Amino acid sequence: MNRRTADPLRRVLPMLEVRWTRVARAVALGTLALGFSVGLAAAAAWLIARASQMPPVLQLSVAVVAVRAFGTGRGVLRYLERLASHDVALRGMAALRANLYDALARGPVTRVIALRRGDLLARVGADVDAVGDVVVRALIPAGVAACVGLGSVILVGAFLPAAGATLLGCLLLTGVLAPWLASRAAASVERRGAAARAEVTGRALELLEDGQQLRVAGRLDDRLVGLRAADARLTRSTDDGARISGTSAAIDAGAQTLAVLCSLLLGLPAVAAGTLTPVELAVVVLTPLAVFEATSTLPAAAVQLRRSREAARRLVALLPDGTDLSDARPAPVAPGSGTLLELAGVDAGWAGRTVVAGVDLALRPGGVVALAGPSGVGKTTLLLTAAGLLPARSGEVRAGDGGTLFVAEDGHLFGTTVLENLRVARPDVTADDARDALAAVGLDAWITGLPDGLDTLLGPDGADVSGGERRRLLVARALLAPARVLLVDEPAEHLDAATADALVATLAAHARDTGRAVVVASHRLTPLAVADEVLLLGASPGAGDDAGGAAQVVARGPHAALLHDEPGYAWAADQERTGEARVHPG
Incomplete structure (x- = not known):
């Protein structure tokens, strides 16, 4: 040295x-x-x-x-x-x-x-x-x-x-x-x-x-x-x-x-x-x-x-070891393949530990993929790796032109107006663009009820908005971003069942209408019927020398197929429906 x-x-x-x-x-x-x-x-x-x-x-x-x-x-x-x-x-x-x-x-x-x-x-x-x-x-x-x-x-x-x-x-x-x-x-x-x-x-x-x-x-x-x-x-x-x-x-x-x-x-x-x-x-x-x-x-x-x-x-200690900061960036996909994001045999993890092993995924324009599994199984880690924020421990992440955006569950809200918070995604967002995005995520009534509308100041880190409003503001900001691929972590968190399902459906419809691609990570299964494919992550001990105990894709396919073929998946979905029926007996 x-x-x-x-x-x-x-x-x-x-x-x-x-x-x-x-x-x-x-x-x-x-x-x-x-x-x-x-x-x-x-x-x-x-x-x-x-x-x-x-x-x-x-x-x-x-x-x-x-x-x-x-x-x-x-x-x-x-x-x-x-x-x-x-x-x-x-x-x-x-x-x-x-x-x-x-x-x-x-x-x-x-x-x-x-x-x-x-x-x-x-x-x-x-x-x-x-x-x-x-x-x-x-x-x-x-x-x-x-x-x-x-x-x-x-x-x-x-x-x-x-x-x-x-x-x-x-x-x-x-x-x-x-x-x-x-x-x-x-x-x-x-x-x-x-x-x-x-x-x-x-x-x-x-x-x-x-x-x-x-x-x-x-x-x-x-x-x-x-x-x-x-x-x-x-x-x-x-x-x-x-x-x-x-x-x-x-x-x-x-x-x-x-x-x-x-x-x-x-x-x-x-x-x-x-x-x-x-x-x-x-x-x-x-x-x-x-x-x-x-x-x-x-x-x-x-x-x-x-x-x-x-x-x-x-x-x-915060900086990369060398001057090359490209270790985690996705490699470009093959020209003319029509693929926006591709994961080939990717092992994802951090701090010297593999969390998710052997993931293969190809996203094309209009595609909607869901990651399902219990909390802590590694869904967020896999999304961070796909976004290029974590280097893949093995395998390869390839991305097309247009960029990939990771929408964190605890993304930051700034102590400024609602409109300026949305302009973080794109500086040229107009008031009409902002209202359309907020309406898409179900916040049209909320923004109408604010004293100054889009010019209402939010507290530091969104301290004066609820958890559900925060999640939908973050999703609205993602919809306004220019990235071709949206990787959304737990969009249904802090929301009631109906609102959560509607928000996931909004993301899927947006992807198909605009030719973008969306990956949604969720431990809630009911709204995943709108996805083209669901990747079910689960613990799989002995996944390799370096990945022992890491989660793997234990099943994949459309939501309906997993309900039919995977007893554990069907049981979890049934528990969601039973719980909602108890909350809303009518």
């Missing part, structure tokens, strides 16, 4: 798309701002010492103007440096988020599928910010400190070379030793802090989203205890970081004091020997007081570098 691959920060840094000319401009402005501070200290020291000798006023005029210029320019340049450095950081964070989302969208979902939502949120939120901060809080301060420190050593050395050498040694003490110690001490602190922040985010999000369900289940108190424990670990990590900062500040103060004392001790004999004037002695002694402002930020910069590297490590 080469160094670039081994260091997660070096891998993520190009995703910031930093323009180094902007960084150089920020470093130059920062150097000028701190240079003006050093110049202000030197000019003020000369002015005070010279004024004490009561020379003619005209001899002080240049120094007075210089002090005013340095004092005013320092503030202006510091403001311009902040603008330049934050411009670099904010542009980098935006680029990193865009590149990260693009990589996640184009790559397989194996890296994120096992993460809690709160952990994923922490990575694409706080961790991206931490990586972006590496420029403005680590690289730019280091560049400024190097330039200002070197210039200050030259300035002091021009008056007294020995004092310049002493200043250089003290600057190295606070600019190299202190950051090195801070970085070493922060190694475990930042790792623990990043983990604690992710856990706090995850637990807090769980309580916000599922608090009522946890309360009903009697698990709310346990979750609150876990949140408090995670927050305590984060607090301890923050306290440890504060101790590191205090130690670094002590080293900086000690080095600054040492530099001033050494300058004084070296300067007094030089004044006595006549090689240094008393005014020059004041400059040599007082200038270091301003110089150490440049190196005082370096311990924090070293800690930030460690924090950014730890954040980059968590981001790299």
Whole structure:
């Protein structure tokens, strides 16, 4: 493994798309701002010492103007440096988020599928910010400190070379030793802090989203205890970081004091020997007081570098192993075959485990296929593999032109209007298109009853819509999408029997009317009569060395044929009908 691959920060840094000319401009402005501070200290020291000798006023005029210029320019340049450095950081964070989302969208979902939502949120939120901060809080301060420190050593050395050498040694003490110690001490602190922040985010999000369900289940108190424990670990990590900062500040103060004392001790004999004037002695002694402002930020910069590297490590864990993100993408089907999607001997699974083995399927325009089987048998995993979101463990997935869309059971609804949520599928969706799609899924009365119709704002992640309304909104969005193949996971979830059957029938009719193809995964069997073919998945132990215990297609055919030939399928369908008769005895 080469160094670039081994260091997660070096891998993520190009995703910031930093323009180094902007960084150089920020470093130059920062150097000028701190240079003006050093110049202000030197000019003020000369002015005070010279004024004490009561020379003619005209001899002080240049120094007075210089002090005013340095004092005013320092503030202006510091403001311009902040603008330049934050411009670099904010542009980098935006680029990193865009590149990260693009990589996640184009790559397989194996890296994120096992993460809690709160952990994923922490990575694409706080961790991206931490990586972006590496420029403005680590690289730019280091560049400024190097330039200002070197210039200050030259300035002091021009008056007294020995004092310049002493200043250089003290600057190295606070600019190299202190950051090195801070970085070493922060190694475990930042790792623990990043983990604690992710856990706090995850637990807090769980309580916000599922608090009522946890309360009903009697698990709310346990979750609150876990949140408090995670927050305590984060607090301890923050306290440890504060101790590191205090130690670094002590080293900086000690080095600054040492530099001033050494300058004084070296300067007094030089004044006595006549090689240094008393005014020059004041400059040599007082200038270091301003110089150490440049190196005082370096311990924090070293800690930030460690924090950014730890954040980059968590981001790299989301990315594919290499630069090729095409491992999970379906291969093209043979030209002229008329097939929109084809699975040939596909084994589907993730995390090193095969969930469904040996699936063969061919979808043509207007085709409707249903995946049936108990919950947890692997229907969703198979759909993710067919969509190219999971790489097939063996076999081949081939897709035609037009794209494949996976419609997740828990797809996201954005905190914006109903119309804008539907435009996620296609930006040019009109109000009439949206109403037609909503009517097709049985939401015409619902949208009419909303206070602002299509312009009604939905809460974050659809918090103010019911489960059934959410499912139908997601299906309506899929109907508006340009993809030729729709892979719909559990469209009947959270719906009553009649509405669920009507929604599946709508999907089938849409496929046949538009020449698209639809695959519906459902544990409910009654509406599957509209499908051309039903693939019944079931457990089949001993399905192969790698797929032992994986589900297989245990039966396939039209719904009516499975009712006749498969006793288990017929029994499950009969239980559905019996249950509905009990609920609706009329």
